[in-house]
Amino acid sequence: MQQVINVFLIGISIGSIYALMSLALVLVWRSTRVVNFAQAGQAIVTTYIAWEVVNRSGSFLMAFILAVAIGGLIGGLVESGMMRTLFKHASDGPVAAVAPVIATLGLLGVIRALVGLIWTNEGKRFESPVSTAGFVIGDTTLPFSRLNLLIIFTAAFVMIVFSIVFQRTNLGLALRAAAYNPEIARLSGVKVSMTRTIGWVFAGAAGAVAGILLSPNDSLTPYSLDVLFVFGFVAAVIGGLESLVGAVVGGLVLGVGLSFITFYLGTSLVFPTAFIVLVVVLLVRPSGLFGVKGARSA
Amino acid sequence: MLKQKRDKSSKREHNPYRRRLLFFILLGWGLLLLGDRVSELRVYQGALIAIYALAIGSLILLTGYSGQLSLGQGAFMAIGAYAAALTQIYLQPPLIVTFIAAVVVAALFGAIIGGGAARLSGPYLAGTTLALALGLPTLANLFSFLGGETGLYFDVGIAPERFGAEFTLYKWFFWIAALATLIMLFFIQNILKSRYGRAWKAGRSNPAAAQLVGLQVGRRKVLAFTISAGVAGLAGALLGMVSLVAPSTFTLSLSFAIITGAVLAGLTSLTGSILGGLVLVVIPEIAEMVSGNFGESEAVTANFPGLITSLLLILTVLFTPNGPAEQWHHHKEKKKQKALEKAH
Structure with a gap:
């Protein structure tokens, strides 16, 4: 029983990171109807910056704040710099539907190459700000550590901030309106083009948090967040790709599920399981657990 | 205008099959003659170009024609390569049979996955195939007969004696790869020009x-996915032949490279696929030369090619989304139309 609780808690910890990445993907999808394949790439930049800051100043908090700010900035720049040009030029023609995917993949390649040029491809050790040794209860050591606790709290904090912004502010109302129906939002005075950029800014920030939470106590390379992207995507699809709540729930469900598989069946089954879950959800309930029917036409 | 165009195209289609066949035979002959005149490394790169061109061709069929973007061609290549290697190891049939096995097995997987894929569009399909490309190679660690990380060795043997003693192994690889690619591209070209392509x-x-006009769009999409997977499987078997049948050969980077090549060559023109293959091989070469000037830094050698190809990818999709060739064609067509309007 104790072990089950342990595995569950670790699942929540890793799942909250997936949830953040999934949240980033959903924010971008809601604002521009694009799945941003460069989301993990944007996060890798901020994670390297955080690593650099931690190495130079030793302050994890400063690294975190800087990474989130730069993550938002990159998101905004990508939307206003690249995606707008794309929508202007590639709005029709035989490959219009796949153009955003290809463009964001290209961006991913550029970012990785630049990161590799600056920091080389060698794995960097990202020291954890808190102890990674498990909590000790009585004379048993749990696999659940302070780092896991920190991850859960940070992710929860970010999600609470997001939900306040989205539910309680005028900006949030504008963002939701623009996502729901851009045309009507525009007519009622919402600057839809601005909400698009803001969606990307929030997504960049959320992705940055996911990257910085995943990397401690692990080796950091230009490719180390690929897996995070895939799991974030699976989580987003489980949640329906439309709903912010769905993204979070999808991330947590996936994290807990994969945690159980890792502990009881072995690591090699993690990918196949995630893939099967993805395919089954897409085929059986394509609008996801939280999606609106008919939302999948884009 | 329309009538005139139809007249013209019917004249061109006088005997398109024979013309295409002639073109491919001439191309193959030229390549083989060239193979005798260049160094060993160039021959190896020639084989790589052929393999990439074939993989790009499979993606052009799938994305450019059927409109399904797959980020998982690398996965089907892996399936083909493992199928070929396993057939070779356990059955030791004639070489051509191993390649056919690669095509059939990969196509089979393609049919299964394509059945699901046909219902997905745009980013969903891309994300699913991405997960496939990332997840499938890890299966090699799950079953011991797949050889784990070290992978399998797909041994096609040395060239038959009748080619002479000077016929090196790489030249043999090149012959196989170039021949398979030419035959396959010819086959794809004919499908694309047939009613299926339309x-x-x-x-x-x-x-x-x-x-509305009675086409079963879903079923045709599955067919496109199946054929594309089969072709990719052959490309994978060839790639396994020149390198190693291991997870490290069929990475996500391979899938991305193929998309890059396909987009740079133009997603809607099969003739571009050879050009795309050329680009994928030449750019790292150039990058190596450039990085040599910067003092042989490993970070530069490893990342410069990616930077160039990815930048080209973005610029292509931003400014000539249908590929440079198509854009030029479009431009010419427009000019012609304008001239026609002026004449009236």
Whole structure:
């Protein structure tokens, strides 16, 4: 029983990171109807910056704040710099539907190459700000550590901030309106083009948090967040790709599920399981657990 | 205008099959003559170009014609390579049979996955195939007969004696790869020009209209996925032949490289696929030369090619989304139309 609780808690910890990445993907999808394949790439930049800051100043908090700010900035720049040009030029023609995917993949390649040029491809050790040794209860050591606790709290904090912004502010109302129906939002005075950029800014920030939470106590390379992207995507699809709540729930469900598989069946089954879950959800309930029917036409 | 065009195209289609065949035979002959005149490394790179061109061709069929973007061609290549290697190891049939096995097994997987893929569009399909490309190679660690990380060795043997003693192994690889690619591209070209190709195009540009004229869009999409997977499987077997049948050969980077090549060459023109293969091999070469000037830094050698190709990818999709060739064609067509309007 104790072990089950342990595995569950670790699942929540890793799942909250997936949830953040999934949240980033959903924010971008809601604002521009694009799945941003460069989301993990944007996060890798901020994670390297955080690593650099931690190495130079030793302050994890400063690294975190800087990474989130730069993550938002990159998101905004990508939307206003690249995606707008794309929508202007590639709005029709035989490959219009796949153009955003290809463009964001290209961006991913550029970012990785630049990161590799600056920091080389060698794995960097990202020291954890808190102890990674498990909590000790009585004379048993749990696999659940302070780092896991920190991850859960940070992710929860970010999600609470997001939900306040989205539910309680005028900006949030504008963002939701623009996502729901851009045309009507525009007519009622919402600057839809601005909400698009803001969606990307929030997504960049959320992705940055996911990257910085995943990397401690692990080796950091230009490719180390690929897996995070895939799991974030699976989580987003489980949640329906439309709903912010769905993204979070999808991330947590996936994290807990994969945690159980890792502990009881072995690591090699993690990918196949995630893939099967993805395919089954897409085929059986394509609008996801939280999606609106008919939302999948884009 | 329309009538005139039809007249012209019917004249061109006087005997398109024979013309294409002639073109491919001439191309192959030229390549083989060239193979005798260059160094060993160039021959190896020639084989790589052929393999990439074939993989790009499979993606052009799938994305450019049927409109389904797959980020998982690398996965089907892996399936083909493992199928070929396992057939070779356990059955030791004639070489051609191993390659056929690669095509059949990969196509089979393609049919299964394509059945699901046909219901997905745009980013969903891309994300699913991405997960496939990332997840499938890890299966090699799950079953011991797949050889784990070290992988399998796909041994095609040395060239038959009748080619002479000077016929090196790489030249043999090149012959196999170039021949397989030429035959396959010829085959794809003919499919694309057939009613199947037209049906794919119709389903891609306007699914509702295609359905209305009686095309079964979904079933045709599955067919495109199956054929594309089979072709990719052959490319994978060839790649396994020149390198190693291991997870490290069929990475996500391979899938991305193939997409890059396909987009740079133009997603809607098969003739570009050879050009795309050339680009994928030449750019790292150039990068190596450039990085040599910067003092042989490993970070530069490893990342410069990626930087260039990715930048080209973005610029292509931003400014000539249908590929440079198509854009030029479009431009010419427009000019012609303008001239025609002026004449009236």
